[in-house]
Amino acid sequence: xxxxxxxxxxxxxxxxxDLLGSFLVHDSPEGQTIxxxxxxxxxxxxxDPACHASRGMTKRNEVMFGPPGTTYVYLIYGMYHCFNVVxxxxxxxxxxxxxxxxxxxxxxxxxxxxxxxxxxxxCSGPGKLVHAMGIGPExxxxxxxxxxxxxYKASSxxxxxxxxxxxxxxxxxxxxxxxxxxxxxxxxxxxxxFVSRP
DNA sequence: GGTGGGATTAGCT
DNA sequence: GCTAATCCCACCA
Numbered sequence: 001x002x003x004x005x006x007x008x009x010x011x012x013x014x015x016x017x018d019l020l021g022s023f024l025v026h027d028s029p030e031g032q033t034i035x036x037x038x039x040x041x042x043x044x045x046x047x048d049p050a051c052h053a054s055r056g057m058t059k060r061n062e063v064m065f066g067p068p069g070t071t072y073v074y075l076i077y078g079m080y081h082c083f084n085v086v087x088x089x090x091x092x093x094x095x096x097x098x099x100x101x102x103x104x105x106x107x108x109x110x111x112x113x114x115x116x117x118x119x120x121x122x123c124s125g126p127g128k129l130v131h132a133m134g135i136g137p138e139x140x141x142x143x144x145x146x147x148x149x150x151x152y153k154a155s156s157x158x159x160x161x162x163x164x165x166x167x168x169x170x171x172x173x174x175x176x177x178x179x180x181x182x183x184x185x186x187x188x189x190x191x192x193x194f195v196s197r198p
Numbered sequence: 199g200g201t202g203g204g205a206t207t208a209g210c211t
Numbered sequence: 212g213c214t215a216a217t218c219c220c221a222c223c224a
Contacts, residue, residue, distance in 0.1 A: 055209090055210085058208085058209070059208090060208065060209075074208090075206090075207065075208070076207095076208095077205075077206070077207080078205070078206030078207035078208080079205060079206055079207080
């Protein structure tokens with residue numbers, strides 16, 4: 001069961017927390033991969049110069065100004081991509097960066113894409129998970145409820161996910177930024193081995 | 199075990 | 212020209 005439209009309609013900070021424990025599913029021509037979201041970061045409209053939308057619309061960030069639940073993918077450091085969920089109100093340009101997943105299904109395909117076999121190295125970073133899941137620029141602007149890249153509720157994949165479904169959330173400052181580096185907008189599942197950094 | 203640098207492009211100054 | 216919501220490998224201990 002994929003998430004409702006309402007799921008994305010909350011505040012960006014709340015969505016960043018709500019996404020923890022839900023599942024990212026990609027049905028690609030190569031096969032299906034599923035990861036459980038364990039780490040996120042919120043990027044905001046007000047007083048957040050680290051947010052890509054903070055200086056207005058460009059060709060790169062234009063889908064950030066669309067409806068919540070839209071996919072935003074961008075190139076970072078000239079060689080990696082990061083995956084974001086557009087959030088907040090239309091026109092504001094807020095988003096949640098997905099920073100780490102716990103591999104759940106399609107692990108051989110993730111290993112093949114990543115050319116790595118260690119489970120902890122498959123999705124423990126924003127660039128890594130995009131690679132492992134087969135996400136790319138072709139997903140920019142697609143809908144996370146109806147496209148082949150979708151988000152499913154934590155409660156809907158019990159058959160596939162046998163791990164502990166109860167967790168606590170830890171909130172810290174965001175990683176890898178210099179602007180607004182003091183804002184507490186990073187969230188992760190406390191105790192998860194699969195986060196990019198404890 | 200930990201650290202330092204290189205890869206490579208969009209956007210800003 | 213410089214920086215960036217990053218990752219990986221070489222090198223040293």
